[in-house]
Amino acid sequence: MSATPVLALRGVSKRFGAVQALTDVxxxxxxxEVVALVGDNGAGKSTLVKTIAGVHPIDEGVIEWNGSAVAxxxxxxxxxxxxxxxxxxxxxxxNxxxxxxxxxxxxxxxxxVLDEVExxxxxxxxxxxxxxxxxxVRIPIASLSGGQRQVVAIARSMLGEPRLVILDEPTAALGVEQxxxxxxxxxxxxxxxxxVILISHNMADVKAVADKVAVLRLGRNNGVFDVRTTSQEEIISAITGATENAVTRRAARTNAEAQK
Amino acid sequence: MSIEKSPVSVGKTDTANTTGKAHAPVDAPAAAGDATVAIDPRLLVREQGFAGYIGEFKRKMRAGDLGATPVVIGLIVICAIFQSLNSAFLGAENLNNIFVAMVATGMMSVGIIFVLLLGEIDLSVGSVSGVSAAITAVLSVTHGVNEWLAVLAALAAGAVIGALHGFFFARIGAPAFAVTLAGLLFWNGFMLQVLGSNGTINIDGEGVVGKLTTYYFSDIAAAYGLAVVAVAGYFLSAFLGNRRREAAGIPSRPLSEIVLRTALLAIAAFAVAIMFNQYKGLPLAVLLFAIVLVATDFLLRRTSYGRKILALGGSVEASRRAGINVTAVRISVFAIAGLFASVGGLFWASKIAAANQSAGAGDLLMNVIAAAVIGGTSLFGGRGRTWNALLGVLVITSIQYGLALQGIATPIQYMITGGVLLATVVIDSVTRKTQKSAGRA
Incomplete structure (x- = not known):
């Protein structure tokens, strides 16, 4: 793995009116490297992705590309x-x-002229x-299923030989095989x-393919974990912001019941 | 694998099948490097050769992918009815008049198809065509400017007016419907102002504009030559395209299909050529219209600019993310509509040999839009070809001339044209439902 990151965000902040969507990320x-970006709804995942993709320019902070700051x-x-x-x-x-x-x-x-053959x-x-x-390959997209559209969309992103691919919930609407x-x-x-930056709510997917997990909570960093050495529970507690939460309570209850 | 027996109908082709993009004899993607992966049984696999072509056609009909078939059948029915009422209808002179008269509306319809492809509407084309006629007449007749220059000025004015509408729509964000409705009123007033108190300016019948609809290539070689060029050009482009596809190892069409299509085109082209030669020869207006249709079809389907227009009609957001300059394309499309409106205005002025106060008024705007829709252009954007203008305007003009031959008055003409338009959109809506249930819309 290269020493210089392809992309680095340093202290990125973004505001929408009165809402501080991202703070010092x-x-x-x-x-x-596959970095999974996780967080609860409203944690700022989509906003962060949109700042990287140039949809929302950042208010503060630096975006570094191959080690040098870019706009x-x-x-x-x-x-x-x-x-x-x-x-x-x-x-x-x-159509x-x-x-x-x-x-x-x-x-x-x-x-x-368009080279349809090539x-x-x-x-x-x-x-x-x-x-x-x-x-x-010659049917309109309208006739494809949701999963087929997803793979076409991902394939489309691959054509430009990008250095960084951002996938926003690519498996959310898909069946098991897809x-x-x-x-x-x-x-x-x-x-x-x-x-690759992979946004996902699905911990199984994250554990399956990601190398690192970056957790966002309320628009702030809440830890970066190595997937191999981190348990799912630790990641979930970082997402929810506490070790004591609905998920751990449920896990404890199930454990207790299992031990009886 | 039989198409009919497929349990689930996954649509395989699009209208491009009728447009020259070839289709696969066997179009299931190869199971990449893994022989044990079976081809998905739901995928439609077209049989090789001619039988496959027929099967494909039947399946498309059932799936509601009618293409131009309803219009062609409608045209045949219209011709049959009028011919039974009056044997002069299919005579060389009447057909010739229909072909020449349809060019003015047809040109404007080509322009409106560009706008409809965006999913927008331009209501100002009638008024803009009037402005164009007025500018040409005032410059060349009243002020004695060279007629070519006057024509160029009128065309430029049309494009600028269209671009102006496009600016208010694309840049300011006003609805195209409202902007061009304002344009309809404004440019109609502008035309009346330009024409002045006099009202009507007669145009020199032997001038540039005059000859647009009155000049005929009387040599019979002209009409036949055009037919030969069209047929040979079609066959060569299809054949060579197919050869390239074969060489690249992607599915190509069977030769029998290309031959059949070429034969059908040849029958139509030579029938029309014979008809022209029985009267005065190939009309200049029809030649210009044919050139415009070929050129605009090429622009829409073979250039990246045309692809951008279609993409905007499909999804504005997808186009924007693909890096398409949405504003620029929209403005340019309205400029094209304005340009063709002014072209149509010149043909209109040529037909009545004058620029007058009623130019661009009456049912012209409705006929222009109706022609595009009857020809098969979707009002919702993204679907349509400029050839639709030819078919649609043939239907409308045939009805007008057929009824005129019977001495039936204008009110009845309006009602019948309205009925045909309604029938077309009904067919369109019904087939779209069928397409949806067949997973195709």
Whole structure:
């Protein structure tokens, strides 16, 4: 793992009117590393991701890219750096086919004209290497299922060969097998040396693929844990902000019952 | 694997199947490197060869993916009815008149299709067409400016007016409906102001504008040559495209399908060419309209600019995130609509050999929008092609001329055209429901 993180946030703060959404947040992501970003609803996960993706410019703090400070003021800045974001609402065009969606905004051209043949060939190649199965690359997105749309959206983010991929709850709406496919995909991204930020509510997914877990609570850092040496309970207590909470109480109760 | 027996119908093709993008004989992605992974049995696998093409067509019909079929059937029905009422309807002269008369509305319809693809509407095209005619007439007739320059000025004015509407819509954020409604009133008043108290300016029938609808390539080689170029061009582009697909190892269409499509196009093209040559030859107006249709279709489907327009019609948010400059595309699309409105205005002025106060008024705007919708352009954006303008405007103009041949008055014409428009949107809505249940919309 490289010494300099691909992306580092130093003391990032963000306000929306009277709401302090992020306060002094620190985050580091290295190449070939999957960092899970967890936290309760409203903890600031989505806001943090949007500041990195350039949707909401930060108010205070520094975003470092490969060790040097950069300004990320609009989505284009983030894209140029090599940051690809897959949002929860997938942002695909229903009326355009899979190939067209994969290459939307970065069409391959031959003599100034769209090169459909080359785009279709590369689309198939990409979907094959990611083991993505969809009925056809020439059907409109409207005819795909939710899981198929998710993998198309992730595949789409891979086309620009990004250094950092941000996945916002990629498995939230998926079935068992498709969740496994997406997690496989995340591991393949790591093997290829991409840095990955994974937002998830699902601790099983986090334990399965993440290297580090960064916990946000009420817009502040609440610990960064190594997944291999940290128990699920520790992470959950960091998320909820106390060792004494609904989850631990329930666990204690179940343990007590089991011991009887 | 038989398509009919598939338990779940996963739609496989899109309207692009009728547009030249080839489709897969076997289109299940290869089970990557793992022979034990079975191809998903729900995936539709099209049979090889011609039988597969027929099967595909039947399945699309059942799934509600009708494409241009209802319009074509409607056109045949309209022709059959009027022909049975009056044998002059399918005569060379009447058909020729229909083809020439439809160009003005058709040009404007091409422009409005660009706007409809965004899911927006432009109500000002009628008034803008009137402004264009007035500018040309006043500059060239009243002030003696070179007519070519006057035409260029009118076209530029149309584009600028459209861009202005686009600016208020895209930059300021006012609804396009309201902005262009304001435009409808404003530019109509502007046209009356430009024309002045006189009201009507007659245009030189032998000038640039005059010849738009009166010039004919009387040499029979012109019409036949155009047909040959169209058929050969279509076949070559389809055939060479297919060869490239084969070379790249991606699914291609069977040769029999390309030959069938080319044959159908050839029958239509030569029938029209024979018809023109029985009258005065190939009309300049029709040639220009054909060029515009080919060019705009190419722009929409083969360039990244066209892809941006379609993307905006599908999802504005997705387009924005893909780095598309939403504001610029929107403004440019309204400029295109304005440009084609002024082109249509010139053809209109040419047809009546004058720029007058009623230009762009009456049922023109409604006919322009109706033509786009009857031709198959969705009012909700993202679906449609500029060829829709040709089909739609053929239907509308055929009805007008057919009824005129019978001596049926304008009120009845309006009612019948309205009925046809309603029937079209009903068919559109019903098929969209079918498409939804077949997982296609």
């Amino acid at each position: 620190e985050l580091e992501v290295h190449a070939g 990320v003021n609009k989505p284009h800045d983030a894209q140029n750096l090599g940051i690809a974001t897959v949002y929860q609402d997938l942002a695909l065009c229903d 355009i086919d899979v190939v067209g969606n994969l290459f939307l905004g970065r069409e391959i051209k031959r003599r100034g 785009m279709e060939r590369r689309a198939r190649e990409l979907l094959d290497t990611l083991s993505i199965r969809i009925p056809s 969740t496994a496919q997406v997690l496989d995909l995340v591991e393949r991204l790591r093997e290829r040396g991409h840095a």
